[in-house]
Amino acid sequence: MSHSHSLKSRPSIHGSLMVQGTTSDAGKSTLVAGLCRLFTRLNYNVAPFKPQNMALNSAVTADGGEIGRAQALQAIACKLPLHTDFNPVLLKPSSDTGSQVILQGKALTTLEAKSFFGPESQDYKAKAMAAVMDSYSRLQQQYDMVLIEGAGSPAEINLREGDIANMGFAEKADCPVIIVADIDKGGVFAHLVGTVALLSESEQARVKGFVINRFRGDVSLLQPGIDWLENYTQKPVLGVLPYLHDLHLDAEDALIDDEINQADLSKNNTLNVLVLVFPRISNHTDFDPLRLHPQVNFNYITLNDDINQAVQGADLIIVPGSKNVRADLAFMREQGWDEAINRHLRYGGKVMGICGGYQMLGQEIDDPDGIEDIAGCSQGLGLLPAYTQLKADKTLSQVQGQLQIGSDTAPFQGYEIHCGETSLLENAHVLSEHSPIRFESGMKDGMLTTDKRILATYVHGIFDSPQACQLLLKWAGLKQAQTIDINLIREQQLERLADVLEDHLDMDKLASLIQ
Secondary structure (H helix, E strand, C coil): CCCCCCCCCCCCCCEEEEEEECCCCCCHHHHHHHHHHHHHHCCCCEEEECCEEECCCEEECCCCCEEEHHHHHHHHHCCCCCCHHHCCEEEEECCCCEEEEEECCEECCCEEHHHHHCCCHHHHHHHHHHHHHHHHHHHHHHCCEEEEECCCCCCCHHHCCCCCCCHHHHHHHCCCEEEEEEHHHCCHHHHHHHHHHCCCHHHHHHEEEEEEEEECCCHHHCHHHHHHHHHHHCCCEEEEEECCCCCCCCCCCCCCCCCCCCCCCCCCCCEEEEEECCCCEECHHHHHHHHCCCCEEEEEECCCCCHHHHHHCCCEEEECEECCHHHHHHHHHHCCHHHHHHHHHHCCCEEEEECHHHHHHCCEEEECCCCCCCCEEEECCCCCCEEEEEEEEEEEEEEEEEEEECCEEEEEEEEEEEEEEEEECCCHHHHEEECCEEECCCCEECEEECCCCEEEECCECHHHCHHHHHHHHHHHCCCCCCCCCHHHHHHHHHHHHHHHHHHHECHHHHHHHHC
16 A cells, blocks of 8 residues: 655646445545645645534534534534535434435425335435435536445445435545445454445446454454455455544534543542433534533433432533424423422522423423324423424524623523424513623523523534633633633644545545546
8 A cells, every 4th residue: 555645746636536335434424524624725625525414413504404414513614604515315213113304405294104115215316316316416516526425335235226425426426435344343354345245336446445444453463364354355445544542622412431541539629410311312412512522521321320329419401403293302201300300490500401401491392293293292391481492494604793692691502403492481580680692783692590500592512612601601600610612623634634534545546436
């Protein structure tokens, strides 16, 4: 394997490259994000693209649409504003059998799984492929290079018919493919050979090389395996990427079980934060700044955790967003988390609700039209004087303004993404001091109770703004909170990732593939 020459001569390139993976979490999103930054750094005009994505973490585009979080990160890597063309089909699972379908940024009706994969699916697949090709051709015209991310594995036999996410798209768009595999999980050669073996002849010919990801140790020990793989498949290994410890980039879906050093609980300048994890938790990237904060002892509370023990030392409990608010509220009651929250408040703790969490903290959530699941009305936790009705029209907007708690204010930027309208009950002023959020437009959002124990807002990403994060931590009990800038951290990590790819990939070969 030759090393990169950094394309110093900078040949002109106009083309596309698709990154597919042997499995979910093989490293497709990260590899595409790193390539986006690397080629952007080399002054190419690059755009990311993922034909179809399934994720509960999404981002709001400047044009008021919705795309997957990974494509938002890749757009940032390309130094581009977010656009719906980067991810024309987004599926957001709302139950085990149903998903909300977002087509070019806008939500369609919820289809049950059988209409995706059964005999009724052809109409959907045709519509979706038309949207995919429409967005893709626009990007091709506007950019030198389109870097495409597949979904899951291309070798899912049951999903091949009418496929728009992997080889079905690659064949239609006639673009080259590289396949990435994660060696850290073991079985990397079987994964690569098996994946290629399950493709059709024309698809096999489309695969131009492999990338081995997350390797620990001495690459020379791997060389016999690489030689065998190249000989057996007649396809080159384009690079072996090292395992990157503490790579902090927005996760597409999985909660991050990372190696962050926990804060020292014996110190007084530490805040203990718990975030409740529902089956349909959404936009948990909201909490990345807290996970990475040196003064925050951050913990997710899941089904298997003892919340009563966790709550004893907690300063702040956060009730996050949800793709199925009423079902997740029922789940929370089944676990006894509602009682734990009440006990936490009685002992002087603070509670914050974001989006779906805001709705849950109110008196009632009504879904008369079955927008998220079965139609019906659920009693909320009763901690805020608010009533929510779910409506078909989704609120999707990038927002900015001022956060105010007491006499302190801080600027923030964020986004709203919700189906509900929350209104205050008539006696709300008795229980709620004011709306802590003032948008630039003059509109207000959220609630802060008169005892300042409970704060709720529809704004996602509010912790991403350093001063707003600092003010929220001060409200929660961390008097001397440091500022942490997640946007700066993201930039540093993208640069670090691009450096690693430049060192470990055969860039000349890659460029010739794209061309």
